Amino acid sequence: MKKVEAIIRKSKFSTVKEALHDVGVNFFSYWDVTGLGNEKEGHVYRGVAFSTSDIQRRYLSIVVNDDFEAITIKAIVESASTGDVGDGKIFVSNIEECYRIRTGEKGGDTLN
Amino acid sequence: MKKVEAIIRKSKFSTVKEALHDVGVNFFSYWDVTGLGNEKEGHVYRGVAFSTSDIQRRYLSIVVNDDFEAITIKAIVESASTGDVGDGKIFVSNIEECYRIRTGEKGGDTLN
Amino acid sequence: MKKVEAIIRKSKFSTVKEALHDVGVNFFSYWDVTGLGNEKEGHVYRGVAFSTSDIQRRYLSIVVNDDFEAITIKAIVESASTGDVGDGKIFVSNIEECYRIRTGEKGGDTLN
Amino acid sequence: MMICTALVFFMHLGFSLLEIGLTRQKNTLNILFKNIFIITIGLLLYCLVGFNLMYPGNFNGFFGFAGFGLDAIAAADLAYNEGYTYWTDFLFQGMFAATAATIVSGAVAERIKLIPFMIFVIIYVGVIYPIAGSWKWGGGFLDQLGFYDFAGSTLVHSVGGWAALVAVWLLGSRIGKFKDGKPQAIPGHNVPLATAGVLILWLGWFGFNGGSVLSAEPGATSLVLVTTCLAAAAGGVAAFLVSTALYKNFDLTMFLNGILGGLVGITAGADQMGPTDAIIIGAIAGIIIVFAVSLIDRLKLDDPVGAIAVHLVCGIWGTLAVGIFGAMAGWSQFLSQLIGVGAYAVFCIATSFIIFYVLKKTVGIRVPEREELEGLDAHEHGMSAYPDFRMNEH
Amino acid sequence: MMICTALVFFMHLGFSLLEIGLTRQKNTLNILFKNIFIITIGLLLYCLVGFNLMYPGNFNGFFGFAGFGLDAIAAADLAYNEGYTYWTDFLFQGMFAATAATIVSGAVAERIKLIPFMIFVIIYVGVIYPIAGSWKWGGGFLDQLGFYDFAGSTLVHSVGGWAALVAVWLLGSRIGKFKDGKPQAIPGHNVPLATAGVLILWLGWFGFNGGSVLSAEPGATSLVLVTTCLAAAAGGVAAFLVSTALYKNFDLTMFLNGILGGLVGITAGADQMGPTDAIIIGAIAGIIIVFAVSLIDRLKLDDPVGAIAVHLVCGIWGTLAVGIFGAMAGWSQFLSQLIGVGAYAVFCIATSFIIFYVLKKTVGIRVPEREELEGLDAHEHGMSAYPDFRMNEH
Amino acid sequence: MMICTALVFFMHLGFSLLEIGLTRQKNTLNILFKNIFIITIGLLLYCLVGFNLMYPGNFNGFFGFAGFGLDAIAAADLAYNEGYTYWTDFLFQGMFAATAATIVSGAVAERIKLIPFMIFVIIYVGVIYPIAGSWKWGGGFLDQLGFYDFAGSTLVHSVGGWAALVAVWLLGSRIGKFKDGKPQAIPGHNVPLATAGVLILWLGWFGFNGGSVLSAEPGATSLVLVTTCLAAAAGGVAAFLVSTALYKNFDLTMFLNGILGGLVGITAGADQMGPTDAIIIGAIAGIIIVFAVSLIDRLKLDDPVGAIAVHLVCGIWGTLAVGIFGAMAGWSQFLSQLIGVGAYAVFCIATSFIIFYVLKKTVGIRVPEREELEGLDAHEHGMSAYPDFRMNEH
């Protein structure tokens, strides 16, 4: 099994969610993080101009069976990309085992 | 070392915490995430009925030495399960190295 | 590629950020977590004294190329340490692949 | 009177809290900015032109003006000698004036462009509202016709409500509000503040209705306060019972809207009703609210805070109720009320349509999609309302 | 008087903010819903039966009723000619009535079932409170006995406080409040709102005590305001000093409770005290609060907002203080006060015990465990008070 | 008057919300604690010594005292027979007194030690403010000189503002406010509460300026309310226009500060101005605010809530404006105003410097670095203002 972690723009979340749904990936967890990257945002507050690269992003953690890896990545890249700097990243790592808490069973079948 | 990541119901957190404590796992980090899964929640807001599968969950990240892996998983499964859909998942992955920031030392002894 | 995950004190964040910047690590994501560890905090609320080991921490997730691993860890350990219990931990794990969403390209070059 | 003015002023805080409470966190600053703009510019405009448009003295009954621009102020400067009523009156009415625009602000929240909205406010508060007001309170043709509106169910609430309806229709719904033609829930981000807003509004109504007695005669004023409070209570309880029966859950926002509906409903006839009448009027307003909110959804109109249901629908109900209940009840009065409602409908729909349509075709009235998704606060204000809090955005 | 009524009305916002501020985020909507229900139904009930139960005219001193149900209103309709006092009086008293139930609402927060609580409110506000009130303010037997309670230390605050005590005891403590017999801290989720609530309550007390002079005589009224404010200030400072000395930290919630304790304490004798007396009474109330809060914890009673300490304990203290300080001080007065306190204790404990006990044995008064853990908002209301915010639940 | 007192009291809520709204979440409890302390101790001190220092009766014009400590109260006890004005007056003035300290509280927020700040408050509110006040309102030398300050542009706002300036300077800036000499933005954590605070303050100004007429004469009072509201509106709009023009974004906090600037600016001459004057004075105050905020940043002074710009700079402007606009305008009056401003500057700077300097050298006035970084709430109060919310700390 693989863990696909994607860091995306918050405004792209519902598009990505639908794209994942369309390819059959309905199970994942997400939360909000702050990201440092190439993108900068300029602001003015009470006359002080400042630019920050600490931008709010959404972090998706999706554990999939190996044969879903490519499909999932493709769906995210296509739906989350705007072409502007700051679209985010995807990281893939290995998951050794997984369990469904409700039943206690383990293995790839528990992923949905 | 292994990283045991558990996604559980928020209402089960204190039970799980105690169960982990009982088996000697006192060191971990947790945060709240939103999970998409089989469980659905129905709501009505201003006359509009809607059902959502975006449910708040608690995410536990526990790094343990290899011999603690099974114990930890067993404690979580037993304490976090209600038998209803939505009890959550556990994912196990490999950790290559770990450090204690305070001292800079590394290795499995730094896990507590 | 490696994923370096560091759990640090919130009050040390800006120091760590600068230290990482100085060694050329400008790309990462962070969020806040609650940590259970050796450190305890004592409080009094409406006459009830209590001590909690649930302390707010900042979680940094930094994916770096292999040759940056040691540099990154060194920078964090040096900048995040106060010498008191509760300075936090660093965990290192393996990342198999990474993608830049904007362009769809993959590999270690996408990390910045 | 002066205290009533202060209370009416305080209603702006009530509106602001209600509106931000029932919308999403990412547009909070924008809504507050609009409302603060309305209060301040509203007062200045009312000083500059509004007051003399609304109370023109002798006029043809449709449109009159006692002097323009700064000259009006100069004129006023003389008139100030007439005594305190002039001053207090101006301020009290000036606080009312802005209210009509605030109603619109809530309905168009989360997607309207700031500058076009400001232009609308300037025209509507500066010109349209005072002209509309002069028809009745300025002694215009509707006043002569026998139309009655004690404290503004029509003159304030419907005038705002019609413009809100037109604006919502021209503007379109928020992204995500309708999916495959079915309305979706977009919950408000801070219900405690919305609740505080409603209680502050109720408090303000003590001044709004109490002050509209335009005398400190304690008998009349205290009767008005009693009818006002009973109608509010009845409206809330009715809305709570109906919405709980229909939807099988205890929806606090409906309860709150019911209270407001009761308040708006009693406003036209607060001094003409006994307590029993007030309770009936309020309760019917509360029931209307629940159905109106879901009707508006079904019409694919997107009104995040329920402004149209509360201010327009209950405003009409309250105006008509003057012909049905209380001291003035009677067929001919009902007809006068109907004519009044109709006259305001035509005038307000027409003028607000022209304003918004011209704005839409020229500068555009809707923010770009990305701005709407990421929030107006980030784009138009470059700030967040709650920068220290971690959000769950949707 | 009318302004005072408005201020007393505004106290409901103060109570609501205080109660949600000192409890957890997951039960916020539920608390607000209860309080909005109390205000609206309280007014309607008081109109329907309460007012005629409380001021029955000639009666035996224990229980009297000037007419039932809608007949009472019809009767009232006639009486309305008597002049403004009738109206204002009704509204002012009606606003008081609901307060007693709000006190209970805070103490039972985070675990009581909504519908049984509503039933309790209807009975307590509709029947029990007015009967209790008639004993003194309606000219009943305690009034003839010489018992004195200026603005309700006993008649409002203790009446609510006793019911709160009974309810808390029958209901049991929140899950997690006591661990191995030791009290645990469950911090409130929004201290700024709680602070705003206390300042709004203090403001409301200007109306509560000021209006209870029942005349606009400026000398007496202004004295009452001075004693009220000084007692509040002294209560706050005393509670702050004592709690800082005991617990070695600056606990804002104790400071706030101390202010409320001072206010409740002075309420019974606000018009009988000089400034020095007021400061002493307030300061003692502040000290009492700190010990009462920890005593209640030690008795394994779980009162999330400190309602029992503030309203019951300080209410009793304030009532007795009328016999110790100020113009009426004296042994016989102290005895009258003691009898009054006792009479209300017996009556309120008995009636509220019967109501809650019957509810407990029939429909049940406590929510299921899972509902309590996940929050009443999610289960009874299907919503969250702050859906855009990411939470740290416990 | 009594209502005005209630409104002035309510300003403390406005200040508290504004101050916490514009600072970071981690210091919220600390700010609230300070402000609650100021209100309560301020009242007690004013009762104990302040009132008799400020209105000493016959005195040399610089310093007089009608009796010390508890004796003063005993004296007062007698004087209370003089009639209601004594009481109301005391309370109204007592509410003012605390305001001066609240201004300082905002400016020093997020880094001052609690106990030294409390000591400062006791001395400043208890002794310095009343002495300063006696110079004008107590009939002292500045009053005889013809200096005019209607409701405290100088006597309240500048007195607080000078102390804020001195405190900010001695205290140094918050960690992270200046980086390589350039000011950084540290956004406030709850702009909705800050907005509510400003509207509550505006409401309070109805009482502050309205009550300062010190008579219920409706003509004068209503004129004062009109000038007050117009100045506020003009100040807000001016600040909004200027800041939008300069910084190309719609900064709500500048809009809010502009409103406050307008209010402070009109305070000195609210009863001397016509509406046109009021609008001009307010607008200039609004413009000043924008530049003052950025000037203070450039001077490396760190004033998180803009207290110095609002209260000191606009306070001076308002005082001088009495000599430029309105009924008293004239060169000699302008000179008197200038002398008044100067006298207060010298006295307040000197006294607050001495207090803060002594505190700095003895107990220290600044919290340790780690406490500042982790928040004063966690360290001094052992609590969090919003424990259920997940934070984004910076």
Ligand SMILES: Nc1ncnc2c1ncn2[C@@H]1O[C@H](COP(=O)(O)OP(=O)(O)O)[C@@H](O)[C@H]1O
């Ligand atoms: N090496 C990394 N480790 C962890 N997160 C990263 C890393 N690089 C980028 N990110 C996340 O991805 C987001 C987008 O990256 P950015 O460099 O701005 O865009 P782009 O990939 O389009 O150049 C960042 O805000 C950060 O959250």
Ligand SMILES: Nc1ncnc2c1ncn2[C@@H]1O[C@H](COP(=O)(O)OP(=O)(O)O)[C@@H](O)[C@H]1O
């Ligand atoms: N493949 C996955 N990757 C990441 N998180 C998952 C995955 N599957 C489930 N989850 C998390 O587990 C939670 C519970 O899953 P759900 O399918 O509702 O329950 P059950 O396991 O009882 O069928 C989800 O809300 C989600 O947060």
Ligand SMILES: Nc1ncnc2c1ncn2[C@@H]1O[C@H](COP(=O)(O)OP(=O)(O)O)[C@@H](O)[C@H]1O
């Ligand atoms: N085994 C673990 N798994 C995950 N997080 C951990 C683990 N051990 C410690 N942590 C995190 O590190 C933080 C600091 O650890 P603590 O034991 O208090 O300090 P120290 O490392 O100085 O002894 C904890 O609050 C927790 O967030």
